Amino acid sequence: MSVIWHDVECGSYVEDLPLWRSLAASYGDPVLDVGAGTGRVAVDLARAGYQVTALDRDPDLLDALGTRLGRNSEIVVVSSQAPVSTVVADARDFNLGERRFPLVIVPMQTIQLLGGPEGRAGFLRCARRHLTPGGVLAVAIAEVLDLYEVADGLPAPGPDVREEDGFVYSSQPTAVRADRAGFVLERRRETVGPSGERTVEDNLIRLDRLTVRGLEREGVAAGFEPAGRRHVPATDDYSGSEVVILRA
Numbered sequence: 001m002s003v004i005w006h007d008v009e010c011g012s013y014v015e016d017l018p019l020w021r022s023l024a025a026s027y028g029d030p031v032l033d034v035g036a037g038t039g040r041v042a043v044d045l046a047r048a049g050y051q052v053t054a055l056d057r058d059p060d061l062l063d064a065l066g067t068r069l070g071r072n073s074e075i076v077v078v079s080s081q082a083p084v085s086t087v088v089a090d091a092r093d094f095n096l097g098e099r100r101f102p103l104v105i106v107p108m109q110t111i112q113l114l115g116g117p118e119g120r121a122g123f124l125r126c127a128r129r130h131l132t133p134g135g136v137l138a139v140a141i142a143e144v145l146d147l148y149e150v151a152d153g154l155p156a157p158g159p160d161v162r163e164e165d166g167f168v169y170s171s172q173p174t175a176v177r178a179d180r181a182g183f184v185l186e187r188r189r190e191t192v193g194p195s196g197e198r199t200v201e202d203n204l205i206r207l208d209r210l211t212v213r214g215l216e217r218e219g220v221a222a223g224f225e226p227a228g229r230r231h232v233p234a235t236d237d238y239s240g241s242e243v244v245i246l247r248a
């Protein structure tokens with residue numbers, strides 16, 4: 001995904017940040033942030049004084065994270081290590097050598113982007129291998145989403161909008177549909193340039209269907225023990241999520 005659309009569509013979500021901070025306070029750092037993108041959560045944790053390793057398969061998003069950190073004077077470096085290190089890797093198959101983490105987090109339904117049970121099994125294996133003994137994996141999922149279709153006259157959340165270098169980027173959710181495999185989220189992305197030039201493209205994201213109990217079962221099969229659940233409430237613009245906690 002391009003950096004700008006990632007930031008337009010994910011950047012303003014803050015409802016879950018207190019939860020990740022409270023888990024870091026309970027379990028300690030370094031924290032492995034899986035599917036970190038441009039660092040919405042990683043930068044917040046670094047700002048709170050935690051060391052974070054940000055893993056994503058998209059190098060452009062991680063580069064943007066690095067640039068953002070360079071600009072962010074609020075981040076206090078608590079040791080000689082950089083507050084956020086980045087790793088380009090696939091969450092379904094990664095190997096960080098001897099590095100171990102007391103806390104691995106997967107915010108914003110990223111686990112539902114991994115291509116179903118097989119992709120998740122690969123991820124759970126890797127996550128477990130990288131946890132310290134007794135460390136925890138915390139995964140945000142959406143079990144259900146409100147379905148709508150703007151074309152049918154059903155109400156949709158408002159657009160996410162951001163202005164940068166004279167361009168206005170606007171992403172309007174247009175539909176959420178369900179099928180057997182999961183949910184399809186549709187958006188219309190519109191860019192208006194400094195002289196009024198306008199481009200429009202449609203975008204589609206597929207989220208695998210996943211329940212709390214299903215993920216706990218898959219966790220047990222991968223050698224984890226279920227260690228609680230948390231809830232992140234819905235906002236007007238974002239669906240709520242359940243956070244499944246699994247102990248290694």
Ligand SMILES: C[S@@+](CC[C@H](N)C(=O)[O-])C[C@H]1O[C@@H](n2cnc3c(N)ncnc32)[C@H](O)[C@@H]1O
Pocket residue numbers: 001010011034035036037038039040041055056057058061089090091092107108109110113114
């Ligand atoms: C919904 S965004 C969430 C970004 C960030 N965690 C946040 O909460 O704002 C999903 C992220 O997961 C990454 N991603 C998707 N599939 C991945 C995979 N197989 N391995 C690693 N990262 C992946 C995408 O590149 C994207 O940055």
